[in-house]
Amino acid sequence: GAGVSQTPSNKVTEKGKYVELRCDPISGHTALYWYRQSLGQGPEFLIYFQGTGAADDSGLPNDRFFAVRPEGSVSTLKIQRTERGDSAVYLCASSLITAAFSYNEQFFGPGTRLTVL
């Protein structure tokens, strides 16, 4: 089956503009994560959805960042008033939700490379 897909693969925008990044998780995966990877760094957690609700949004850097997952499948990460420091690769991952204290692998998409000029 298909893996996690993300669109667009590349996005160039100007400072101050609004952008939306889309993630299509693996079918049947109830858990969905967003991470941000800056150049030369490891991915940093942004937000985690369990179904339609955000179970953990502690990684969102400020209120310019917002994410939704209205039907429990596709998710959109929204960034308002973009800044040059937002330039990074935004990664989405999905996983199953099984019993507590079990390991559920997070499968990553290829990412969206955002460049803010």
Add this chain to the structure above:
Amino acid sequence: QKEVEQDPGPLSVPEGAIVSLNCTYSNSAFQYFMWYRQYSRKGPELLMYTYSSGNKEDGRFTAQVDKSSKYISLFIRDSQPSDSATYLCAMRVSGANSKLTFGKGITLSVRP
């Protein structure tokens, strides 16, 4: 200080060498320890995971976790040019689903 520190790179080795990659961490609540491999312009892919302390072997790859020292390692035997990639350590606390905390990654180049 970051929760997860990874040895800086880049690292260049000849084909056939044994490679040792290491990470240290500060959060004693971490229970799952992962190694991901990331090729250029791709997402990370899971190589191995270990729960709590101990060793795990998968082909040419061996993962070690020492919780008492808060230190994890990945060993690659008989390294191949196809192993050239960025390697990321990642960790998380117990619980069915929780966020991953990554090291900054190290870029490995295996010379033919």
